[in-house]
Amino acid sequence: xxxxxxxxxxxxxxxxxxxxxxxxxxxxxxxxxxxxxxxxxxxxxxxxxxxxxxxxxxxxxxxxxxxxxxxxxxxxxxxxxxxxxxxxxxxxxxxxxxxxxxxxxxxxxxxxxxxxxxxxxxxxxxxxxxxxxxxxxxxxxxxxxxxxxxxxxxxxxxxxxxxxxxxxxxxxxxxxxxxxxxxxxxxxxxxxxxxxxxxxxxxxxxxxxxxxxxxxxxxxxxxxxxxxxxxxxxxxxxxxxxxxxxxxxxxxxxxxxxxxxxxxxxxxxxxxxxxxxxxxxxxxxxxxxxxxxxxxxxxxxxxxxx
Amino acid sequence: xxxxxxxxxxxxxxxxxxxxxxxxxxxxxxxxxxxxxxxxxxxxxxxxxxxxxxxxxxxxxxxxxxxxxxxxxxxxxxxxxxxxxxxxxxxxxxxxxxxxxxxxxxxxxxxxxxxxxxxxxxxxxxxxxxxxxxxxxxxxxxxxxxxxxxxxxxxxxxxxxxxxxxxxxxxxxxxxxxxxxxxxxxxxxxxxxxxxxxxxxxxxxxxxxxxxxxxxxxxxxxxxxxxxxxxxxxxxxxxxxxxxxxxxxxxxxxxxxxxxxxxxxxxxxxxxxxxxxxxxxxxxxxxxxxxxxxxxxxxxxxxxxxxxxxxxxxxxxxxxxxxxxxxxxxxxxxxxxxxxxxxxxxxxxxxxxxxxxxxxxxxxxxxxxxxxxxxxxxxxxxxxxxxxxxxxxxxxxxxxxxxxxxxxxxxxxxxxxxxxxxxxxxxxxxxxxxxxxxxxxxxxxxxxxxxxxxxxxxxxxxxxxxxxxxxxxxxxxxxxxxxxxxxxxxxxxxxxxxxxxxxxx
Numbered sequence: 141x142x143x144x145x146x147x148x149x150x151x152x153x154x155x156x157x158x159x160x161x162x163x164x165x166x167x168x169x170x171x172x173x174x175x176x177x178x179x180x181x182x183x184x185x186x187x188x189x190x191x192x193x194x195x196x197x198x199x200x201x202x203x204x205x206x207x208x209x210x211x212x213x214x215x216x217x218x219x220x221x222x223x224x225x226x227x228x229x230x231x232x233x234x235x236x237x238x239x240x241x242x243x244x245x246x247x248x249x250x251x252x253x254x255x256x257x258x259x260x261x262x263x264x265x266x267x268x269x270x271x272x273x274x275x276x277x278x279x280x281x282x283x284x285x286x287x288x289x290x291x292x293x294x295x296x297x298x299x300x301x302x303x304x305x306x307x308x309x310x311x312x313x314x315x316x317x318x319x320x321x322x323x324x325x326x327x328x329x330x331x332x333x334x335x336x337x338x339x340x341x342x343x344x345x346x347x348x349x350x351x352x353x354x355x356x357x358x359x360x361x362x363x364x365x366x367x368x369x370x371x372x373x374x375x376x377x378x379x380x381x382x383x384x385x386x387x388x389x390x391x392x393x394x395x396x397x398x399x400x401x402x403x404x405x406x407x408x409x410x411x412x413x414x415x416x417x418x419x420x421x422x423x424x425x426x427x428x429x430x431x432x433x434x435x436x437x438x439x440x441x442x443x444x445x446x
Numbered sequence: 447x448x449x450x451x452x453x454x455x456x457x458x459x460x461x462x463x464x465x466x467x468x469x470x471x472x473x474x475x476x477x478x479x480x481x482x483x484x485x486x487x488x489x490x491x492x493x494x495x496x497x498x499x500x501x502x503x504x505x506x507x508x509x510x511x512x513x514x515x516x517x518x519x520x521x522x523x524x525x526x527x528x529x530x531x532x533x534x535x536x537x538x539x540x541x542x543x544x545x546x547x548x549x550x551x552x553x554x555x556x557x558x559x560x561x562x563x564x565x566x567x568x569x570x571x572x573x574x575x576x577x578x579x580x581x582x583x584x585x586x587x588x589x590x591x592x593x594x595x596x597x598x599x600x601x602x603x604x605x606x607x608x609x610x611x612x613x614x615x616x617x618x619x620x621x622x623x624x625x626x627x628x629x630x631x632x633x634x635x636x637x638x639x640x641x642x643x644x645x646x647x648x649x650x651x652x653x654x655x656x657x658x659x660x661x662x663x664x665x666x667x668x669x670x671x672x673x674x675x676x677x678x679x680x681x682x683x684x685x686x687x688x689x690x691x692x693x694x695x696x697x698x699x700x701x702x703x704x705x706x707x708x709x710x711x712x713x714x715x716x717x718x719x720x721x722x723x724x725x726x727x728x729x730x731x732x733x734x735x736x737x738x739x740x741x742x743x744x745x746x747x748x749x750x751x752x753x754x755x756x757x758x759x760x761x762x763x764x765x766x767x768x769x770x771x772x773x774x775x776x777x778x779x780x781x782x783x784x785x786x787x788x789x790x791x792x793x794x795x796x797x798x799x800x801x802x803x804x805x806x807x808x809x810x811x812x813x814x815x816x817x818x819x820x821x822x823x824x825x826x827x828x829x830x831x832x833x834x835x836x837x838x839x840x841x842x843x844x845x846x847x848x849x850x851x852x853x854x855x856x857x858x859x860x861x862x863x864x865x866x867x868x869x870x871x872x873x874x875x876x877x878x879x880x881x882x883x884x885x886x887x888x889x890x891x892x893x894x895x896x897x898x899x900x901x902x903x904x905x906x907x908x909x910x911x912x913x914x915x916x917x918x919x920x921x922x923x924x925x926x927x928x929x930x931x932x933x934x935x936x937x938x939x940x941x942x943x944x945x946x947x948x949x950x951x
Contacts, residue, residue, distance in 0.1 A: 172826025176833060178481075179566045180489035181846070182861065185870045186569050194564035222481055223638060224622035230638055289669055297677045304679045305670060306663065307640065394665050396639035404479065404639075409826050 141437065148430050152423070159422045160212065160415065164205050167411050174221055174409040195221055208415070217419075218412035220405070227416035230401065235420070237307055238397035241390070242382055245317040249324035250375060257332025258367075261340065262359055272329055279326025288319040288392045305394040316393040320386055324378055331374050335367040369436055376432030380425035471659040472932065472947055475671050475680040479664045480642060483625045483633070484618065485607035486558045486565045489851070491941045494604045495684070496642050496662045499945050500541075501607035501627035504532055504551070505598050509936055511759055511853055513598045517546065517608055517628060518586075521601075527593030527894035532601070534584040538651040540610035541625075541632045548580035554608045555588075563618055567605035574600060595894045596761070596854040603851050630655045630945055656948045675700060675927045682932055684942040686925040688746040694927045704748065707924040708757030708939035709849040711800075712916040713807065714862075714876035718841035719792065722876075726784035728914035731792075732770040733777035734814045740806050741920050748925060752918035755863065755910045757848070759939045762855025762890070762903035767911055769918075777814045789815025795842035796820060797828045803845055803919065833870045836877060844875045849940050855903040860887050863910050878915035 175192035176183070183191075192198050196207075211218060217227035260272040295315060296304035303312050339345065340363050348358045387399035398417055405413035437443050480493040485501050488494075504518040515521075518532040538546035555578055557563055558571050574594045579587040590597065600606060613626035625633040630652065631644040642662040646655040663680065665671050668687040674680035676697060686694060686702065695702045715722045715731065722728055737751045753769035756762070781787060792811070796804045801822045808818040821842060823831060832844045850857030861867050865884050867874040883906050890902035911918070924937040931951065935944045 171830045172824075173830055176829050177826055178488075181829070181873065182489050182848075183566055184569050184861075184872050187566050188870070190561065190564045190568065191566060219619070223636075224482070224619045225638065233637065234639060292670070292673055296679075297673050300677060304674055304677050305665065306679070391665075392667055392670060394640075394663065394670070396637070400639055407825060408481075 141434075145430075145434075148426075148433075152426055155426060156419060156422065160209070160419060161205065163415050163418050164208060164411075165201070167409070167414060168201055168204075172409045174411060177408050178221060208412075217416040220413045221410045222405075222408050222413070227412050230413060231398070231416055231420055234396055234398050234401050237395060238383065238386065238390075238399065240313060241317055241320065241386060241395060241397055242379065244313055245320040245382070246324070246375075246379065248317060248321040249328055252321075253325045253328025254332050254368075254371065257329040258336050258359065258364060260329070261333045261336035262355075264337065269333075272333070276326040276329045279322045280330070282322065284319050284322055285388045285392050287322060288315065288389060291315055291319055292392075305392075307394075307396055312395075316389050316395050319393075320382070320389045324375075324382070327378065328371060328375060331371050332367065335370045336363060339363045339367045365439060369440055372432055372435055372439070376428050379428050380421075383421060383424045383428075470657055470949060471661055472657050472681045472949065473661045473663060473679065474682045474684070474942070474944070475674050476662065476664040476684060476942075477666055477668075477671065479639070480636070480662070482622045483636060484565070484621045485609070485625075485627075486567045486605045487618075487622065488566060489605070491849070491851070492664070494851070495942045495944075497607070497625060497627075498604065498629070498941075498943060499631035499660055500625040500629040500633055500644055501604070501609070502629050503604065503606050503608065504534075504601040507602050507853060507938060509938070511761075511938070513602050516602075517551075518601070521598060523595075523597070523894065527595055527597075528590045530588045530590065530597050532586045532588070534586060535651065536584055538628050539649055540612070540628050541647060542610050542612050544610045544612045546608065546628055547583050548586045550611045551586045551608055552578045552580050553611045553614055555606070557609065557614050558606070565618075570605065571600070593892050593894055595891075595896065595899055596852065596856050599761070599852050599854045602853075605851070631660055634659075653946065655946055660944070660947070672927070675929065678929070681929040682926060682935060682942070682944075684924075684926040684937075686927045688744075688748040688922075688925065690927075691746060691748055691925055699930050701928045701930055703926040703928055703935075703937060705924045705937035705939075706750070706758055707849065707921060707937075708759035708853065709847050709924075710752055710755070710757045710858075710921055711803070711847045711919040712752065712755070712845070713794065713803075713919065714844045714846065714874075714878075714916050715914065716839070716841050716843045716876045718836065718839055718877060719843065721784070721786055721790040722792070722843070724784045724786075725913055726780045727786060727790075728917075729770070729912075730777040730780035730784070730814065731811065731816065732914050732917050733773045733780065734811050734816070735770070735807065735917055735919070736772040736810055737769075737920055738772070739810075740803065744802055744806065745920065745922055749920045749922040752920050753911075754907045755916050755918050756855055756858040756903075756907060757850060757939070758921055760850050760853045760855055760858055761896075762858075762900055762907075764904040764907050767904070767907045770911075770914075774810075774813055781814060781816075787815075789817060791817045791819060793819045793821060793840070793842045794845060795823060795828060795831050795840075796845040797825055798822055800845050807917075832875055835870050836868070839869070846875065848873070851939075853939065855899075855906075856887075856891055859883075859903065859906055859910070860891065863887070863906075863915055876915060878910075878913070880909060880913055883909050883913075 175188050179187045179191045219226050220230055256272045260269040263269055292304055295302040302314055345363055348362050387403050390397045390400040402417040476492045478492045480496045481488045481490050485497050502517050505513050506516040508514045517535050519535050521532040523530050534548055558565055558568055574590055575588055576591045577589040610626040630647050630650045632647045634643040634645050636642045644660050646658055671683045672690045675683045691702055694700050715728050717723050741749045751769050754767040794804045804820045811818055861872040863878055864887050865879040868877050869875055886902045886906040890899045893899050924940050931949050933948045933950050935947050
């Protein structure tokens with residue numbers, strides 16, 4: 141186990157180095173000239189050239205990368221081309237917001253998803269089961285921005301009980317985290333149901349029941365523990381997606397998170413900012429996967445990491 | 447699980463604590479975030495609107511687009527139009543306490559002119575100003591490279607805002623993140639992705655503002671902006687998408703503000719595409735365009751037909767320049783005369799947001815046998831494509847719009863139609879060239895007599911219109927939505943202007 145942890149941690153810098161190189165090069169080869177985009181449509185060629193020099197884009201691309209790397213190793217990811225703010229401080233100001241949104245919507249998704257999925261499996265073919273599966277299909281197939289707009293119109297404009305958008309209080313978190321939770325809740329509910337169904341038909345569950353154990357102990361302790369391995373894997377994978385991908389929700393609710401930062405920076409080809417946000421997302425995905433591996437080992441002693 | 451919950455809870459608390467609103471405050475919601483806090487390093491009208499309450503220029507435009515005094519109390523041009531003398535207002539202090547005088551003005555302009563600073567508005571000033579002198583404590587003399595009759599327009603545009611000399615010493619990065627001007631509002635904070643907050647300047651040289659605080663926010667989602675206005679989370683929204691104009695108009699407590707805009711929507715016909723070298727073909731496309739239908743369907747009627755290649759608010763606009771009527775028969779005749787009776791293929795580069803215009807043209811022009819291929823592009827890609835030099839240019843015709851912050855024909859016709867403005871040098875996107883037009887534009891730019899200039903520009907507009915360099919489409923109205931309690935806010939062309947807003951009960 142400890143060997144595994146050390147190996148994973150040692151891999152992180154290698155992964156980051158590779159990703160930083162790929163991102164750096166891709167950005168410079170995709171069309172779109174930051175100097176032109178910064179200077180604006182009405183700028184003359186002279187303005188654009190001056191901007192290019194100022195942004196250091198006229199240097200050899202490998203020298204640019206070497207510079208970037210050297211600064212990055214000292215904890216300096218450069219300044220945003222657009223706002224001149226340091227990339228690190230831009231990310232720092234956004235990170236807690238993204239974290240808050242991700243965790244709160246995940247708390248909702250995991251708790252509702254697992255509970256309803258497990259109950260649906262236990263009471264298979266009941267009305268409850270059918271209702272849960274209906275909601276799950278709905279949740280998995282509804283565009284969350286559409287849902288968000290409907291919810292905003294109802295709760296903020298019509299009823300006036302929740303803030304429409306922005307951040308600043310826990311009330312601001314309610315609508316975005318609910319709308320963001322919709323899809324993963326559905327996903328987790330379906331996953332929990334199917335993996336639970338598989339488990340509760342196995343012999344050891346029948347044995348446990350035959351021993352006279354109560355239903356709660358049988359399902360929660362004996363069944364769920366085995367059923368939750370695929371669930372945790374899905375939850376973990378999706379968390380990474382969500383972290384870099386809450387773009388739509390963040391845009392609709394004006395939530396100042398990483399996703400919107402990334403989208404805004406792509407529009408203006410703000411290279412340093414794109415690099416910074418992508419690297420952060422990579423770190424988060426690697427860490428979450430790492431965490432998932434460890435949790436699974438903890439739950440299922442049959443699995444060995446070394 | 448428990449840990450995660452605690453973490454979530456504490457983060458929520460952090461968010462809660464960081465909130466701060468109070469006093470009498472107005473919230474303005476735009477569609478785009480500000481790009482920078484440096485007035486001289488951008489050309490985005492939404493960024494201008496944010497900086498406008500904090501920065502002031504020597505002269506200003508009033509609601510009728512006339513030049514009026516602001517930080518300068520008076521100004522005059524020498525007879526040859528090459529020396530402009532401005533008297534600077536006395537007793538004005540910058541937000542950081544520095545004094546406004548001739549030296550401060552000189553320093554502010556020198557920052558723009560200095561090529562080492564690499565500011566995006568440099569060339570606009572550097573092509574005109576040769577030298578700045580300060581003969582007295584409150585007198586500034588601009589010595590120009592050539593007579594420049596629209597110079598008082600140049601000192602009125604936002605990029606010529608006067609910046610505190612002490613702030614200039616702190617460097618360009620500082621000015622990109624902070625605003626230190628003389629305006630009625632002082633910069634408080636810019637939280638990226640959230641808001642820009644400014645508070646009233648108690649030491650303002652003019653009337654101290656009534657509203658304590660202005661908060662600028664932004665959302666690219668049209669419906670969200672409208673909901674923000676409806677729910678009271680925003681007091682002013684700009685722009686209002688035309689599709690929602692009616693809703694706002696019909697909501698009690700809300701006002702729809704509508705103003706003619708200088709912003710001209712057009713299709714630049716690219717003469718690298720062989721058929722488009724023929725004037726007749728270009729005219730045919732103009733005749734085959736049902737502009738009124740486009741305005742009705744895409745703008746919900748909130749616009750007017752573009753009768754000229756330039757905007758109607760700018761100086762020099764000729765309201766009598768003849769528009770092309772919708773006449774598909776005539777278009778077919780012209781195409782036949784030009785030898786393209788069977789039509790031809792025309793490729794259009796367009797940004798996603800404006801793709802519906804291209805689709806409308808595609809439908810209309812298919813009736814005269816012209817096949818339109820639409821290349822929908824993301825902004826960065828589009829800019830790469832349309833600003834590429836002739837040797838790399840794919841010959842796409844381009845849908846774009848233009849508004850001259852200078853509010854003068856020189857900022858419109860010269861960059862778009864002068865031969866020297868072929869991309870990438872400037873924005874003549876279709877490589878239109880007519881020596882006669884070049885001559886008229888040069889003459890107008892070197893004449894001080896405004897009525898003569900008007901004549902030159904009028905002639906130039908008519909020639910360009912006859913040559914059909916563009917398919918001029920429409921002038922979309924600027925639309926803003928306001929809560930009824932807000933007063934003293936107006937629209938100047940495509941910018942929301944608020945310096946002294948008031949709240950009425």
